[in-house]
Amino acid sequence: MQSNEFEDLKNNPQFMLELGQKEEAAVKAKDIVGMYEVLDTAVMLDLSAERLDRIYTEILQTVFDRLADKLTKEQFFDINDQRDLYTMRGIYEHGIERYSDNDFKGAKEIFLILHHTANDETLSKAMMPHIAAAASQMKFDDFIDELVDVENPNDSETYGFFLTNFKPSVEGFMKEKAEALESALKELETLKSEK
Numbered sequence: 001m002q003s004n005e006f007e008d009l010k011n012n013p014q015f016m017l018e019l020g021q022k023e024e025a026a027v028k029a030k031d032i033v034g035m036y037e038v039l040d041t042a043v044m045l046d047l048s049a050e051r052l053d054r055i056y057t058e059i060l061q062t063v064f065d066r067l068a069d070k071l072t073k074e075q076f077f078d079i080n081d082q083r084d085l086y087t088m089r090g091i092y093e094h095g096i097e098r099y100s101d102n103d104f105k106g107a108k109e110i111f112l113i114l115h116h117t118a119n120d121e122t123l124s125k126a127m128m129p130h131i132a133a134a135a136s137q138m139k140f141d142d143f144i145d146e147l148v149d150v151e152n153p154n155d156s157e158t159y160g161f162f163l164t165n166f167k168p169s170v171e172g173f174m175k176e177k178a179e180a181l182e183s184a185l186k187e188l189e190t191l192k193s194e195k
Helices: 003-010 013-029 032-044 049-073 082-100 104-117 121-135 140-147 169-176 178-194
Strands: none
Touching: 003 013, 013 032, 032 049, 032 082, 049 082, 049 104, 082 104, 082 121, 082 140, 104 121, 104 178, 121 140, 121 169, 121 178, 140 169, 169 178
């Protein structure tokens, strides 16, 4: 879509009314996929920060409710289930947000949760460099510049929301940070045994 097409949609009262109704219905139903569809549309239309924040807050609340439910039932997220995929997207985005705000401990814990709850080897494995980087307090920008293969992102429908492709330098980094990673994984084991 061209930017003028977005502007036309933004100025179309019928479209905006329908978007509002879709948002209301998705929030009421705790429909994580529907809420993300509204958020992604709102971002493309460059709607107000207040509106984006309101939708994102609802997403996070739903995501962490679903996470609590999975943990209580000792279930994994199934990446092939759209609701689970979008729930993991929400958890991951929150982890990235924390990481970029230099909340290394919070980010590490969120990446550990994803590593543990994702019933998917690619995603679970991709969390390891995230955990090691946050645990060793590597700045987010350095993590992206030094480790993430931004030239070859994983654009698949399944993994497009996550950083899963890394540069060859990640191997040396993981060896160098093995102690920090092991310590973080032990924290997870401790938490699991306390349940």
